[in-house]
Amino acid sequence: MYRYDEIDQRLVDERVRQFRGQTERFLAGQLSEDEFRALRLRNGLYIQRYAPMLRIAIPYGLLSTRQLRKLADISRKYDRGYGHFSTRQNLQLNWPKLEQVPEMLAELATVQMHAIQTSGNSFRNVTTDHFAGVAQDEIVDSFVWCEIIRQWSTFHPEFSFLPRKFKIALNGARADRAAVEVHDIGLHAVRDERGEVGFRVLVGGGLGRTPIIGVVIREFLPWPHLLTYLEAILRVYNRYGRRDNIHKARIKILVKERGPDRFREEVEAEWAQIKDGPATLIAEEIERVAARFTRPAYERLANLDLGAIAVPGFAAWVKRNVHPHKRPGYAAVTLSLKKTGVPPGDVTADQMDAIADLADRYSFGELRVSHEQNLVLADVRQRDLVEVWREARELGLATPNLGLLTNIISCPGGDFCALANAKSIPVAEAIQRRFDDLDYLHDIGELDLNISGCMNACGHHHVGHIGILGVDKNGEEWYQIEIGGNQGETRPGAKAALGKVIGPSFARADVPLVVEKLIGCYLERRDSDAERFVDVVHRIGVEPFKEQVYGNADQRAARHHRERAVA
Amino acid sequence: MAMLIKERRVITESAPSPDANVIRLEPADDPAAVADRLDGVARVEVNFPKFGDGRGFSIGRLLRERYGYKGELRAVGHITRDHLCFMESCGFDAFELREGEDPHEALAAFDDFSESYQASVTRPRPLFRRRTR
Ligand code: SF4
Numbered sequence: 001m002y003r004y005d006e007i008d009q010r011l012v013d014e015r016v017r018q019f020r021g022q023t024e025r026f027l028a029g030q031l032s033e034d035e036f037r038a039l040r041l042r043n044g045l046y047i048q049r050y051a052p053m054l055r056i057a058i059p060y061g062l063l064s065t066r067q068l069r070k071l072a073d074i075s076r077k078y079d080r081g082y083g084h085f086s087t088r089q090n091l092q093l094n095w096p097k098l099e100q101v102p103e104m105l106a107e108l109a110t111v112q113m114h115a116i117q118t119s120g121n122s123f124r125n126v127t128t129d130h131f132a133g134v135a136q137d138e139i140v141d142s143f144v145w146c147e148i149i150r151q152w153s154t155f156h157p158e159f160s161f162l163p164r165k166f167k168i169a170l171n172g173a174r175a176d177r178a179a180v181e182v183h184d185i186g187l188h189a190v191r192d193e194r195g196e197v198g199f200r201v202l203v204g205g206g207l208g209r210t211p212i213i214g215v216v217i218r219e220f221l222p223w224p225h226l227l228t229y230l231e232a233i234l235r236v237y238n239r240y241g242r243r244d245n246i247h248k249a250r251i252k253i254l255v256k257e258r259g260p261d262r263f264r265e266e267v268e269a270e271w272a273q274i275k276d277g278p279a280t281l282i283a284e285e286i287e288r289v290a291a292r293f294t295r296p297a298y299e300r301l302a303n304l305d306l307g308a309i310a311v312p313g314f315a316a317w318v319k320r321n322v323h324p325h326k327r328p329g330y331a332a333v334t335l336s337l338k339k340t341g342v343p344p345g346d347v348t349a350d351q352m353d354a355i356a357d358l359a360d361r362y363s364f365g366e367l368r369v370s371h372e373q374n375l376v377l378a379d380v381r382q383r384d385l386v387e388v389w390r391e392a393r394e395l396g397l398a399t400p401n402l403g404l405l406t407n408i409i410s411c412p413g414g415d416f417c418a419l420a421n422a423k424s425i426p427v428a429e430a431i432q433r434r435f436d437d438l439d440y441l442h443d444i445g446e447l448d449l450n451i452s453g454c455m456n457a458c459g460h461h462h463v464g465h466i467g468i469l470g471v472d473k474n475g476e477e478w479y480q481i482e483i484g485g486n487q488g489e490t491r492p493g494a495k496a497a498l499g500k501v502i503g504p505s506f507a508r509a510d511v512p513l514v515v516e517k518l519i520g521c522y523l524e525r526r527d528s529d530a531e532r533f534v535d536v537v538h539r540i541g542v543e544p545f546k547e548q549v550y551g552n553a554d555q556r557a558a559r560h561h562r563e564r565a566v567a
Numbered sequence: 568m569a570m571l572i573k574e575r576r577v578i579t580e581s582a583p584s585p586d587a588n589v590i591r592l593e594p595a596d597d598p599a600a601v602a603d604r605l606d607g608v609a610r611v612e613v614n615f616p617k618f619g620d621g622r623g624f625s626i627g628r629l630l631r632e633r634y635g636y637k638g639e640l641r642a643v644g645h646i647t648r649d650h651l652c653f654m655e656s657c658g659f660d661a662f663e664l665r666e667g668e669d670p671h672e673a674l675a676a677f678d679d680f681s682e683s684y685q686a687s688v689t690r691p692r693p694l695f696r697r698r699t700r
Contacts, residue, residue, distance in 0.1 A: 007682050007694065010681060010682065011680060011682060011684075014679060014680050014681065015680075017679075018679045018680075022649065030667070030668075031647070034618065035618050035647060035649070038618055038619050039649060121619060121621075151684040151694075151695075152684055152685060152693075154684060155653070155680060155683065155684070156684075156685055157624065157652075157653040157654075157656035157657050157683060157685060157687045158621075158624045158625055158628055158653075158656075158657055158685075158687070159621070159624070160621065160624070160653050161619050161620065161621025161624065162621060163621075227693075235625055238621055238622060238624070238625050239622055239625050239626075243620060243622075273633065277686070278686045278691060278692045278693060278696060279685070279686045279693050281695075282695070282696070284695075285695040288695070288698070
């Protein structure tokens with residue numbers, strides 16, 4: 001856990017004071033709706049469908065138990081006793097009161113938390129791999145680099161009024177678990193032949209209504225230049241990014257309109273002017289930041305043979321929810337927030353307290369939020385796993401479905417979000433109910449299923465192996481289905497990919513059946529268990545899946561005819 | 568007569584003479600284009616037509632840091648006290664606030680933040696180079 005120094009704390013306190021003043025001026029009529037909107041958004045405050053929503057930052061998803069207990073507290077005191085972990089590794093409270101938000105922020109500041117820049121046209125929470133620091137394939141400790149970027153991107157005087165929101169992801173391991181290819185800027189740590197650390201720099205990726213895979217604009221950026229290079233990219237974007245049309249304002253459109261080569265030239269030209277300037281990073285700073293992180297006091301342990309533990313149900317959980325650790329005798333554990341019947345990512349205040357207790361007892365008082373909307377205990381002794389499993393099961397957090405179809409990523413959708421075309425939570429639940437047979441789920445194997453309630457794509461549907469998107473047809477809620485998306489190179493060779501729409505959309509009640517048909521088609525055609533759903537889609541294309549779902553051409557025509565007759 | 572903030576003080580300014588040497592830049596303008604005309608101007612004005620249009624922040628820094636402009640750099644347009652702290656960091660020293668915004672009350676906003684992580688015009692070295700170890 002990064003511990004604030006006096007200046008970090010002072011800046012957060014000053015922000016609370018500033019926002020309190022802004023709220024008062026708004027309530028007194030001195031700030032217009034529009035002005036206050038821009039200001040409240042950069043403090044995480046939305047006005048939602050039914051009430052405001054406050055998005056609290058969890059920088060790079062890392063959380064201490066003290067902070068989690070404070071979140072539980074705040075959700076009880078100012079909200080309805082639960083919170084929602086988002087795909088951006090943040091926590092959202094759905095029912096705060098506008099006048100109370102400054103007070104909530106003041107309370108958060110007491111545990112080194114805030115809602116700074118969690119929304120609005122500014123830098124957002126920098127995200128990373130939820131196994132940072134413990135993964136066996138680690139290249140650098142991404143938390144340290146994320147914290148350096150967090151500081152650089154917090155209250156940046158030049159880049160506080162960007163054309164649009166700006167998301168940076170950093171991956172510090174060989175496998176990409178941070179989805180760097182679908183961010184405004186993606187940074188992938190690499191080492192050169194001499195072992196020096198640098199970053200591969202990607203720009204212009206993103207989801208939303210124009211999903212695009214990012215392009216590499218620099219294969220190797222030596223680490224001292226990280227901030228000046230980011231500054232150069234941002235300056236080009238801040239000056240030339242489109243501001244005339246909100247849907248064309250992301251950096252991906254600028255990169256696309258100029259073409260990656262011209263964009264790269266502009267960035268390099270700007271960088272040439274500031275390279276080696278005072279913002280060039282120095283080793284002392286990396287060390288200083290690294291030293292402000294608390295580190296687990298690992299014991300010297302040997303690996304256990306977990307397969308030898310014959311407790312019914314335990315093996316299935318280990319297989320899915322327990323992950324390798326770079327220290328012998330330790331493991332990382334995912335606490336699943338995907339229990340059927342509970343909206344994905346939702347957690348009650350009581351659960352938060354109980355999870356904090358678990359993390360205190362078994363994982364050095366820290367935990368992580370994953371972009372798949374689960375929680376991770378990163379440093380559990382293998383010999384404690386059975387106990388952790390038992391306790392997690394009691395709490396409803398041991399659904400053994402990590403990486404499987406029912407580990408659904410879903411945005412809050414029409415139940416909460418003012419922008420939604422359709423609900424997403426009930427769709428997630430209906431699918432979970434249809435696929436409730438664990439053996440069958442394991443047989444289907446790895447499958448990411450993502451749901452968004454509208455094309456803003458907060459549920460990352462474009463990169464789900466199966467992606468479901470809520471659409472509006474004459475005021476009714478319909479669902480379009482894509483297949484073949486992939487969030488990133490989580491395994492070698494499997495680059496990020498965007499899904500392809502399989503055809504006309506479906507009524508909500510039909511969605512689980514359609515998913516079942518897609519799975520049926522996959523099971524018939526896979527070469528072996530090792531070939532995942534998404535691999536089959538990439539190998540044989542979407543056509544066979546289409547046929548399975550819509551029937552052959554004749555049936556399609558007949559159906560079309562019927563539908564027209566009904567309409 | 569108009570009130571404005573200059574070097575953190577509220578002043579009233581009489582209407583400028585029409586032939587005063589003032590350069591005015593719009594957000595899309597490239598400061599490089601006026602770089603060789605900066606000597607001896609009365610001031611440079613940068614327009615912020617909308618509350619959320621941040622292009623002028625880059626223009627400010629470029630004028631100061633790259634083109635060496637030392638004279639008055641004035642932000643005009645849709646400006647409230649909420650911009651002042653960052654604008655000052657980007658090199659602005661004069662501000663015409665939008666109508667209805669009280670410049671006297673706005674002065675406090677220069678102290679919204681007492682530090683800044685980044686390098687900027689007012690703090691040429693980023694915080695990490697200024698920390699006492
Ligand atoms: S994807 Fe659409 S419906 Fe879902 S949270 Fe985002 S904006 Fe709301």
